[in-house]
Amino acid sequence: MELTVEPIDIGTERPVVLLNCADAETLGVHSLDRVEIDWDGTTEVGIVKVTDELVAAGRIGASHGFPEITDGTVVAVTPAGQPESVESIRRKLDGRELDSDELGAIVADIEADRLSDLELSAYVCASHANGLSLEETKQLTERMAEVGKQLSWEQPVVADKHSIGGVAGNRVTPVVVAIVAAAGLTIPKTSSRAVTSPAGTADTMEVFCPVEFSREEIRDIVTETGGCLVWGGAVDLSPVDDKVIRAQRPLSLDPPGQVIASVLSKKQSAGSSHIVVDIPYGAGAKVTSLSEARDLADDFRRVGDHLGLTIECALTRGSDPIGHGIGPVLEARDVLAVLEGEGPEPLRIKSLRLADIIFDMAREAGMPVDDRSAADILDSGAALSKFRDIVAVQGGDPDVSRDDLQPGDRTETVTADTDGLVVDVDNQAVSQLARRAGAPNDHGAGVVIHRRTGDKAVAGDVLYTIHAESSDRLEAAREYAAGDEIVRVGGRDEALVERR
Amino acid sequence: MELTVEPIDIGTERPVVLLNCADAETLGVHSLDRVEIDWDGTTEVGIVKVTDELVAAGRIGASHGFPEITDGTVVAVTPAGQPESVESIRRKLDGRELDSDELGAIVADIEADRLSDLELSAYVCASHANGLSLEETKQLTERMAEVGKQLSWEQPVVADKHSIGGVAGNRVTPVVVAIVAAAGLTIPKTSSRAVTSPAGTADTMEVFCPVEFSREEIRDIVTETGGCLVWGGAVDLSPVDDKVIRAQRPLSLDPPGQVIASVLSKKQSAGSSHIVVDIPYGAGAKVTSLSEARDLADDFRRVGDHLGLTIECALTRGSDPIGHGIGPVLEARDVLAVLEGEGPEPLRIKSLRLADIIFDMAREAGMPVDDRSAADILDSGAALSKFRDIVAVQGGDPDVSRDDLQPGDRTETVTADTDGLVVDVDNQAVSQLARRAGAPNDHGAGVVIHRRTGDKAVAGDVLYTIHAESSDRLEAAREYAAGDEIVRVGGRDEALVERR
Incomplete structure (x- = not known):
C-alpha cells in the first residue's frame, strides 16, 4: 500500500x-x-x-x-513480522539461557526501538524472574558496549569509579575524582542525573558548573585537568541502558546481571581500564546483605576480566546516609566542605578509601602515582585546587565558596520527642522526603540530617531539617514526614513503638 | 496545577x-x-x-x-503514585503467591486501564514465568467474572461449550449448539473473533448472519430458539480478559491458570451452569501432551467447583485440522454440510461427542432431555432446522445453501511430489497460510485440505487448495507455502528429507 x-x-x-x-x-x-x-x-x-x-x-x-x-x-x-528477538525473550521467560547472538539481537532491537513496551517489559521481567547467568551477563555487557559511542585515551591506566546507588547523600564522586586527578591519574568520570533519587552526581555538579559536553569537549577537559565530572547521558555511552532502565523503573526491577551489564558497558565505552565499584549494602540499600554484596562483587570482577577491565569492589555500609545533606545544593556544600578539610566524616572517609583503592590498582599496573595517600593529598589542599580547576574548565566559578551554596529558605525542623539513641535513619524515606521537598528539580530543596545512627538525642533535639524553595513543596514534604519515621530514636519504651 | x-x-x-x-x-x-x-x-x-x-x-x-x-x-x-497492584505484580514476579485482595486489585486496575503497558506486561510475564497456583486461579477467575457484565437465566441447566483453541478448522460450535438446542436445552453461546487464527466462530457465523447483539437481544434470541451463536466481545462478559489477551499476544503467552480464568470468568458472567471444555492436544496445538491436557482438565474442574459450575473436559486430538476448510466461508460450508448429514467426518464425530457429553451432564442434573443421542438428533434433521431458526432470528437467511457460500476465486493447488502416506498436516502452518491468503478479513480466503494424516497419496495428487479474494493475497500465500511443508507426505526416502 x-x-x-x-x-x-x-x-x-x-x-x-x-x-x-x-x-x-x-x-x-x-x-x-x-x-x-x-x-x-x-x-x-x-x-x-x-x-x-x-x-x-x-x-x-x-x-x-x-x-x-x-x-x-x-x-x-x-x-x-515481529523481530526474531521476541522469540528469544520468550525463551528467556521460559527459563532458557540465551547465547551471544540472541542477546546481540535483543540489544540491537532495543537500541533501534523495534520492541514495543509489552515486549521490552517482557525482557526485563524475564531477566529478573529467571536471572542472567554469568555467561549471559558477559555477552550482554559486551553487546551493550558495542552499540555505545566510544571514548578512547592514550593513557595505559584510565581510572573510573561507580556506585551502584540506593544510598542517600552518597556524593563521594567529586571528592574521589579530585583526589585521583590531583595524584596525576586520568579519571574521565561520567555520571547520571537522578531518576528516582533526589540527586544524581550530575545534578549536584550542575550546582557548580555545566555538565553537558560533547565527546570532543570531554576529551579537552580531561586533557587539561586529568579529570572531568560530566553528565553521561549527553554522550550515549550505552544507549540501550537508558531504555532498559526506563522499562525497569515502574516495577523497581534491577537484577544483578543487568546492573553489571549497565555499569560495565558504560565503563567499556568510556575507555576506562581500572574501576572501583562501590557496593553499599544494608537495610534500605539496593543490596541488603553482605553475602549478596560479595556475590555481586565477584561477578563484577569476572565480567570485567572478560572485557579486559581491572575491577575492585568496595563493599560499604549502605544503611545510613553518607553526607549530611540530601539534594543537589546541600550535597554540593558537603562536597566542598570535605575538599576544604571539614564536612561530614563518613563522606570524607569513604572518599579516601575509594581513592586509595584506585591508587593501589594503578600502582599494581606499574603506573607512576603520587606516593602520598589519598588523605595526604586531600589534606594538602591539592584535591581542592584540582576540583576548582575542573569546575573552571567546565565553565563554572572556580572561587565558589560554601556561602554561595544556599539551600531553599522554606524550612521545617523535626525534633526528637523522646530521649534515647538514634537507631535508624531510613535511607529510602530520606530520599523520598527530599524529592517531595522538590529535589532534584529545585536544586536548593532537600534534607539535612543532624543526628546519625548511634548518636544520642534528648527530647527536643533537632533530628533533621527540610529545605524547600516553595511553600507548596514544603507542605508536601511536611505531610510526608508526618506519616513516617525518617530518623528513629530508640527510647526506653522501645519494645512498644505505637498503639493504635 | x-x-x-x-x-x-x-x-x-x-x-x-x-x-x-x-x-x-x-x-x-x-x-x-x-x-x-x-x-x-x-x-x-x-x-x-x-x-x-x-x-x-x-x-x-x-x-x-x-x-x-x-x-x-x-x-x-x-x-x-503507582497503584498498589504494581507492588503485587512485583511480588508475583519474585515468585510469591498472591491473595484474593491482591488479585482483585490487579483485575480492577487492568479493567480501569490504570496500568501502563510495561506494568501490564510484567503481570502476564510473572504469571507465565512463575505460574498461577490453583488457589490463585480460583480467586483470579472469581475477580475477573465480577467485573464483567452478567447474563442470567431462569433455567436450572444452562449449557455451554468452549474450546481452548489452537486447532485449524475446529468449527464444531455451530453444530454442537444446534444439536443441544434441538434437544430442548438452553445454550447461549458467545464466541470470539480471530485474533491470531484465520477464523473465530464469530467470524464463521458472520458468514450466515449478524453476530453483534446487546445482552437484551441475546436474551430474546435464546428465549425464542434455545440457543444463539453471537460474538462475545460486544457484551463485555470479561472485559479484563480482552486486555490481558492483548498483552499476552506479542510473546504468545498463555499460561494454564490464565486460560482457565479467561474461559471460566466468561462462562460465569454468561450465566452458564454446565460446560464442556474441549482440550485439543498434540503437536501444533496449545497443549502438546496428554498428561498436560489431563492436568489442565483437572484444574478446570477444580476451579469450576469453586465457582459452582459443572465442568466436563473433552480431551481431543489436536494435531490435525478437524474440518476440510480453514477460513470463514470454507468453515461455514463444512458446518452446513455436517448439519445436512454430509461434510468432514472428524467434524461430525467431534461435534456429536461434545453434544453427548452435554446431554449426560444435563441428565445427571435431573433435566428432562430428548432421549435420543446427538447422532440421532443430527440425522433426523432437527439440528439443521434449529440452526436455520437461529440464523433467521439473528437476521440471516434461513434458506442458505452450500452453493451460496463461495470461497475466493483466486486459487492455487499444491500436489504431492512423491508417492507415500500423509504423515503430518501442520496445524500452525495451515493457519498461517490461511491468514496470508487473507482470512479472516477476507471471508472467502483460506485453505481446503484434501488429504489428512494417514491418507495415501500418489505423486500429483492434490494435497490442499489455497483460496484468496485478490491476486496479491494469493501471491503472498503461495510464497509462504513454498517455504514450508504444510501437508507432509512420507515417501520411501523418509530418512533423508532434504540435502542442502
Whole structure:
C-alpha cells in the first residue's frame, strides 16, 4: 500500500507510525503490529498505532524519534513480522539461557526501538524472574558496549569509579575524582542525573558548573585537568541502558546481571581500564546483605576480566546516609566542605578509601602515582585546587565558596520527642522526603540530617531539617514526614513503638 | 496545577493524558508517571505522556478511552503514585503467591486501564514465568467474572461449550449448539473473533448472519430458539480478559491458570451452569501432551467447583485440522454440510461427542432431555432446522445453501511430489497460510485440505487448495507455502528429507 508521510507529535518517547483505521484494516495490521516502510531504497520497520482521526486514510504519521522521512514522501507500506528477538525473550521467560547472538539481537532491537513496551517489559521481567547467568551477563555487557559511542585515551591506566546507588547523600564522586586527578591519574568520570533519587552526581555538579559536553569537549577537559565530572547521558555511552532502565523503573526491577551489564558497558565505552565499584549494602540499600554484596562483587570482577577491565569492589555500609545533606545544593556544600578539610566524616572517609583503592590498582599496573595517600593529598589542599580547576574548565566559578551554596529558605525542623539513641535513619524515606521537598528539580530543596545512627538525642533535639524553595513543596514534604519515621530514636519504651 | 482539558486522538488503545513538557517539569512527572485529575468533585487518575507540540502549556489532552471530561473544563492536576497492584505484580514476579485482595486489585486496575503497558506486561510475564497456583486461579477467575457484565437465566441447566483453541478448522460450535438446542436445552453461546487464527466462530457465523447483539437481544434470541451463536466481545462478559489477551499476544503467552480464568470468568458472567471444555492436544496445538491436557482438565474442574459450575473436559486430538476448510466461508460450508448429514467426518464425530457429553451432564442434573443421542438428533434433521431458526432470528437467511457460500476465486493447488502416506498436516502452518491468503478479513480466503494424516497419496495428487479474494493475497500465500511443508507426505526416502 502506498501512503504519504506526515511527521506527527503524539507525545510518545518511542518511535511509532500512525495509520488510519481503514488502511490498517486493509493491511490487516493492529496496534502494536509492525509494518515495513520502503522508500528511495531505504527500509525501516515501525510499530503501528491505529487512529480514526489524527491521520487521514492514505497517509502515514511518523512520530518523533522515528527516522526522518521528509513530509510528503510517498512510501510503500507492508505488514512485517515481529523481530526474531521476541522469540528469544520468550525463551528467556521460559527459563532458557540465551547465547551471544540472541542477546546481540535483543540489544540491537532495543537500541533501534523495534520492541514495543509489552515486549521490552517482557525482557526485563524475564531477566529478573529467571536471572542472567554469568555467561549471559558477559555477552550482554559486551553487546551493550558495542552499540555505545566510544571514548578512547592514550593513557595505559584510565581510572573510573561507580556506585551502584540506593544510598542517600552518597556524593563521594567529586571528592574521589579530585583526589585521583590531583595524584596525576586520568579519571574521565561520567555520571547520571537522578531518576528516582533526589540527586544524581550530575545534578549536584550542575550546582557548580555545566555538565553537558560533547565527546570532543570531554576529551579537552580531561586533557587539561586529568579529570572531568560530566553528565553521561549527553554522550550515549550505552544507549540501550537508558531504555532498559526506563522499562525497569515502574516495577523497581534491577537484577544483578543487568546492573553489571549497565555499569560495565558504560565503563567499556568510556575507555576506562581500572574501576572501583562501590557496593553499599544494608537495610534500605539496593543490596541488603553482605553475602549478596560479595556475590555481586565477584561477578563484577569476572565480567570485567572478560572485557579486559581491572575491577575492585568496595563493599560499604549502605544503611545510613553518607553526607549530611540530601539534594543537589546541600550535597554540593558537603562536597566542598570535605575538599576544604571539614564536612561530614563518613563522606570524607569513604572518599579516601575509594581513592586509595584506585591508587593501589594503578600502582599494581606499574603506573607512576603520587606516593602520598589519598588523605595526604586531600589534606594538602591539592584535591581542592584540582576540583576548582575542573569546575573552571567546565565553565563554572572556580572561587565558589560554601556561602554561595544556599539551600531553599522554606524550612521545617523535626525534633526528637523522646530521649534515647538514634537507631535508624531510613535511607529510602530520606530520599523520598527530599524529592517531595522538590529535589532534584529545585536544586536548593532537600534534607539535612543532624543526628546519625548511634548518636544520642534528648527530647527536643533537632533530628533533621527540610529545605524547600516553595511553600507548596514544603507542605508536601511536611505531610510526608508526618506519616513516617525518617530518623528513629530508640527510647526506653522501645519494645512498644505505637498503639493504635 | 490547573489545566484546561482538550480531547485528543493519539491513536492509542489505552487512555492517557498529554501534558506539555513545561507543565510536566513543573509537576515533576515523566512519561508513564500518573497524575490525579480533579474537577467538580470527580477524581480520575491518568497515565502521562509528555509532548512539546501537541498540547500547549496550560492545557491537558485527554485521549480516546479516557473518561469523558468536557472540552474546556478546568481541572486540578497533581502527581499521583503507582497503584498498589504494581507492588503485587512485583511480588508475583519474585515468585510469591498472591491473595484474593491482591488479585482483585490487579483485575480492577487492568479493567480501569490504570496500568501502563510495561506494568501490564510484567503481570502476564510473572504469571507465565512463575505460574498461577490453583488457589490463585480460583480467586483470579472469581475477580475477573465480577467485573464483567452478567447474563442470567431462569433455567436450572444452562449449557455451554468452549474450546481452548489452537486447532485449524475446529468449527464444531455451530453444530454442537444446534444439536443441544434441538434437544430442548438452553445454550447461549458467545464466541470470539480471530485474533491470531484465520477464523473465530464469530467470524464463521458472520458468514450466515449478524453476530453483534446487546445482552437484551441475546436474551430474546435464546428465549425464542434455545440457543444463539453471537460474538462475545460486544457484551463485555470479561472485559479484563480482552486486555490481558492483548498483552499476552506479542510473546504468545498463555499460561494454564490464565486460560482457565479467561474461559471460566466468561462462562460465569454468561450465566452458564454446565460446560464442556474441549482440550485439543498434540503437536501444533496449545497443549502438546496428554498428561498436560489431563492436568489442565483437572484444574478446570477444580476451579469450576469453586465457582459452582459443572465442568466436563473433552480431551481431543489436536494435531490435525478437524474440518476440510480453514477460513470463514470454507468453515461455514463444512458446518452446513455436517448439519445436512454430509461434510468432514472428524467434524461430525467431534461435534456429536461434545453434544453427548452435554446431554449426560444435563441428565445427571435431573433435566428432562430428548432421549435420543446427538447422532440421532443430527440425522433426523432437527439440528439443521434449529440452526436455520437461529440464523433467521439473528437476521440471516434461513434458506442458505452450500452453493451460496463461495470461497475466493483466486486459487492455487499444491500436489504431492512423491508417492507415500500423509504423515503430518501442520496445524500452525495451515493457519498461517490461511491468514496470508487473507482470512479472516477476507471471508472467502483460506485453505481446503484434501488429504489428512494417514491418507495415501500418489505423486500429483492434490494435497490442499489455497483460496484468496485478490491476486496479491494469493501471491503472498503461495510464497509462504513454498517455504514450508504444510501437508507432509512420507515417501520411501523418509530418512533423508532434504540435502542442502
